[in-house]
Amino acid sequence: MTPTILTIRRASRRQTTVGKISIDDVQLGMVPGQDVSGQNGMVLAARGTPLSEEHLRALRAFGVRYVDVADGGTAAGVEDAAEAAAENEARCREMLRPRFAALDLSTAFGKEVFDLAVRRAADCVISENLDLDAFQDAPLLSTLPPEQHLFGARGIAPDSLVTGEVELATLPEIYVRLLRALHSENTSAQELAGIIGRDPSLTAKLLKLVNSPHFASRTPVDTILRAVSMVGQTELTSLILGLAALSSFSDIAPGLCDMRAFWRHAAACGTYAGLLAGFCPGAAGERVFVGGLLHDIGQLVILRKLPAAAGRALLLSRVECLPISEAETAVLGFDHAAVGRVLLARWNFPDTLADMAANHHKPDGRPESRETALVHIADILATAWAWPAFGGAPVPALHEKAWASLGLSETVLAEVAATGDNRIREIESVFFTESTGLAQ
Numbered sequence: 465m466t467p468t469i470l471t472i473r474r475a476s477r478r479q480t481t482v483g484k485i486s487i488d489d490v491q492l493g494m495v496p497g498q499d500v501s502g503q504n505g506m507v508l509a510a511r512g513t514p515l516s517e518e519h520l521r522a523l524r525a526f527g528v529r530y531v532d533v534a535d536g537g538t539a540a541g542v543e544d545a546a547e548a549a550a551e552n553e554a555r556c557r558e559m560l561r562p563r564f565a566a567l568d569l570s571t572a573f574g575k576e577v578f579d580l581a582v583r584r585a586a587d588c589v590i591s592e593n594l595d596l597d598a599f600q601d602a603p604l605l606s607t608l609p610p611e612q613h614l615f616g617a618r619g620i621a622p623d624s625l626v627t628g629e630v631e632l633a634t635l636p637e638i639y640v641r642l643l644r645a646l647h648s649e650n651t652s653a654q655e656l657a658g659i660i661g662r663d664p665s666l667t668a669k670l671l672k673l674v675n676s677p678h679f680a681s682r683t684p685v686d687t688i689l690r691a692v693s694m695v696g697q698t699e700l701t702s703l704i705l706g707l708a709a710l711s712s713f714s715d716i717a718p719g720l721c722d723m724r725a726f727w728r729h730a731a732a733c734g735t736y737a738g739l740l741a742g743f744c745p746g747a748a749g750e751r752v753f754v755g756g757l758l759h760d761i762g763q764l765v766i767l768r769k770l771p772a773a774a775g776r777a778l779l780l781s782r783v784e785c786l787p788i789s790e791a792e793t794a795v796l797g798f799d800h801a802a803v804g805r806v807l808l809a810r811w812n813f814p815d816t817l818a819d820m821a822a823n824h825h826k827p828d829g830r831p832e833s834r835e836t837a838l839v840h841i842a843d844i845l846a847t848a849w850a851w852p853a854f855g856g857a858p859v860p861a862l863h864e865k866a867w868a869s870l871g872l873s874e875t876v877l878a879e880v881a882a883t884g885d886n887r888i889r890e891i892e893s894v895f896f897t898e899s900t901g902l903a904q
Contacts, residue, residue, distance in 0.1 A: 638663045
C-alpha cells in the first residue's frame with residue numbers, strides 16, 4: 465500500500481469541521497468535514513475526500529455556495545492532504561495514460577475527458593483505500609481466451625453471423641404485438657398497457673426504468689397505464705425495442721465476457737448520451753438513450769457466434785492498447801458496429817437506431833447525424849470514466865467533426881460526469897439484481 469494513500473486516509477479519520485467557507489474560497493485539496501450534496505440529495509463530494517477540480521466544477525454547477533471544511537486539527541493538515549492528493553493524482557495520471565493513446569489529449573475535449581478520468585480515479589483510490597501497486601502489477605487479462613487454434617479463421621462476413629444454421633434469437637412475440645400496436649394510429653394507452661401487462665418481466669423493467677432518475681418523475685409510477693401516458697408512444701417504442709434486443713442475449717455464458725461490465729458500459733453510454741442530448745435542442749433524449757444501450761449489441765453477436773475470435777480481439781485490444789473496434793477489424797475484417805447494423809436491420813428496427821449502432825465509432829459529422837454523434841461522444845465518456853479505471857478498455861478516438869456538430873463546450877462534461885453516476889447505477893439495476901445476476 466502506498467504511503468500517499470495511507471497519509472490521506474489517516475487525515476480523513478481525524479478530521480474536525482472548521483466551519484463553512486464560500487465556494488469561491490475553497491481550494492484544491494481541501495477536505496470536507498461532511499458530505500456535500502446538491503439540491504436533489506446527490507452527494508457531490510464525500511466527507512474526507514480532498515476536493516479536486518472536478519469536485520469544484522460540480523459544486524458550482526449544482527449551485528453549492530458553502531462547504532464545511534475540515535483540516536485535521538491544524539492548518540498543516542490541509543497542506544499535507546493537498547500534497548498527498550496531488551501525488552496520488554499524478555500517479556493515476558501516469559497509469560491511465562496508455563488507455564488514452566487513441567484520444568488526442570492536445571485538444572480541449574481530449575484534455576478535459578482525460579483530466580476528469582484522472583480525478584475520478586484518484587478520488588476512488590482515496591475513498592476506497594486502494595493499493596495502486598496492486599493495479600500496476602495486475603495482468604492485462606486474468607486468463608487467455610479459449611480455442612487459440614481458431615484465431616486465424618478469416619473470410620467471414622457480418623451478415624453470416626445473423627443467419628445460418630444457428631439462428632440468432634428472434635424478438636419475442638409480445639414485442640412483435642407491441643410494435644404492431646405502437647405503429648397503429650388507433651391504439652389506445654389502455655390497449656398498450658394491456659399488452660405489456662401480459663409479460664411480468666417487461667412490466668418490471670419498464671416500471672423500473674420510468675421510475676429511475678433518467679425520467680425524473682416527481683411521483684412513483686406504479687402502473688403500466690401511467691407509464692405509457694407519461695413516457696409517450698414514440699419514446700415507449702424506443703424503450704421497448706431496447707429492452708427486447710438486450711433481453712435476447714441474456715444467455716451469454718459468463719465465462720466468455722464480464723457481462724456485468726458490458727451492461728454497466730451500455731447503461732453509462734445511454735445515460736451520458738441522454739444527458740448530452742439535454743444540451744442539444746431538437747435531439748431526442750429517449751432515442752439516443754436507447755441508442756446508447758444498443759450501441760455495442762454487435763459484440764454480443766460475435767461472442768455468441770465466434771467466441772474464440774472475440775477472445776483474440778479482446779486480448780489484442782488490451783495488449784496493444786487498441787480500441788476494441790480496431791482489434792476486431794484486425795482479427796475478423798469487420799467490427800461489432802457492422803454486425804450491429806445488420807442485426808437491427810434484420811429485426812426491422814428504425815434506421816436511426818441502426819445508424820447509431822453502425823456508426824458510433826465513425827460518425828459522419830453532418831448536422832442530421834447529431835444523434836449518432838451523441839452516442840459516439842457518450843461511448844468515449846463511458847469508456848474513459850469507467851471503474852475500475854486501471855487496466856480497462858482503451859478509449860476510442862474522437863471524431864472532431866462529430867463533436868463540432870453538437871455545438872457544445874467542454875465545460876458541460878464535468879456536469880455530465882457528476883449527474884451521470886447515480887443514473888447509471890439505476891439503469892444498470894434494470895438489467896441486474898445482486899442475487900440473480902442478469903435480469904430476465
